[in-house]
Amino acid sequence: MKLIYVYDNKTKINKGRTKLENVRYFTGEMNPEDLWTEVATYLDEAYDLDLVEDIFIAGDGANWIKSGLEIINGSKYVLDHYHLSKYVKIITAHLDSLENPIYIDEPLWNYMKAGNKKCTMEIINFAIEETPIKSKRESMKRAKRYISNNWEGIKNLFGEKKYRCSAEGHISHILSSRLSSRPMGWSVIGADEMARMRVYKANGGSIKxxxxxxxxxxxxxxxxxxxxxxxxxxxxxxxxxxxxxxxxxxxxxxxxxxxxxxxxxxxxx
CATH class of the missing domain: 4.10.270 (Myosin, subunit A)
Known part of the structure; x- marks a missing residue:
């Protein structure tokens, strides 16, 4: 089940906890284009878009998320830091346990933060060449492709205007806790109804x-x-x-x- 949420500001509550301002959720088992059209309609009604400086679309790199760039005018894609970290670990986690250990974590992150794609790919290739297990090399190559295909999102992640995505927490709280955290069976219609009901409540609506x-x-x-x-x-x-x-x-x-x-x-x- 897809989930999109829109907000316009963050307020720090305490260390490690941030509150999103004017948050609005969207969900449903529908065509991504229809879902993004709902979001675009809301943005047009809720904001004077001529005065909005930046609209970021953040996510894990899925095609349905990136398709929002074609519907939300002037939007920029940002790769979720959580998923980037996951793929970096696929590349680096085993390197310090090799017979001849290598440590590329710090330079790899530095190259990505600097927006240097050439050096990023070169250091990943070096790590792949130094890995003796074929199956591990294949998973590293997939991680390399993921980073390469989401390079624009990585550049925007570490750009002048820093942006962090908290989608995993929202998905867990609104959808997963009811739909998938415990063993359950759902029809498509039932899952769609439950997801919409939970989003309706999260948006301040009354379940009754x-x-x-x-x-x-x-x-x-x-x-x-x-x-x-x-x-x-x-x-x-x-x-x-x-x-x-x-x-x-x-x-x-x-x-x-x-x-x-x-x-x-x-x-x-």
Whole structure:
């Protein structure tokens, strides 16, 4: 289940804890384009976008997240620091236990922070060459591709305007704690309903009101379906009660003007 959240400022509460200001959540089992369109509509209604200096779209590099760049005008992609760290560890975690240990953590991070892609790739290649286990080399190559494919997001992560993404915490709190933290089975419709309900509550809505509105909407849809069925049944009854001879009759040959056609038909009978 996808989750997008929008906010415009951060307030430090205490060491290690930050509060997001004017946060708004979006979710749903839908096409990414439709989800991002919802976000774009909200931004247009909630803000004067002509006065907004920067819009950052942060995430783990998934294509559906990057697709938001095409819908949110002027937005910039930022790679989530958490996921970058995870892929860096795939490259470096085993290097100090090699027969001839190498330590590239610090220079690797320094090259990435400086936006030096050439040196970043070279030091990763060196680490791959020094790794004797083939399966490990393959996982390091995948991590290298991930870093290369998300280079623009890495540059924006360490740019002049520092940006940190807290998506993992929000996903855990709003979606995972109810949908996947404990063994559960969900239908697509059920998961979508639960995700929307939790987002509705996180946005300040009342669950009772959500349930009341949902039930009212379903009753309205049921009435429409019942009305449609009633109309269809009325049409069926009309045709069922009609004389078949009348339905298959050819009006033109029953009138005087159609005598020539009658004669022709009889001649071929």
């Amino acid at each position: 009101e959500y349930y009341r509105n949902t039930r009212s909407e379903r009753k309205r849809e049921k009435r429409i379906l019942e009305l449609d069925e009633k109309m269809i049944n009325n049409v069926k009854r009309t045709y069922n009660n009609m004389d078949p001879d009348i339905m298959i009759d050819m009006p033109y040959i029953s009138r005087t003007d159609g005598r020539w056609l009658k004669g022709m038909l009889k001649a071929h009978a």
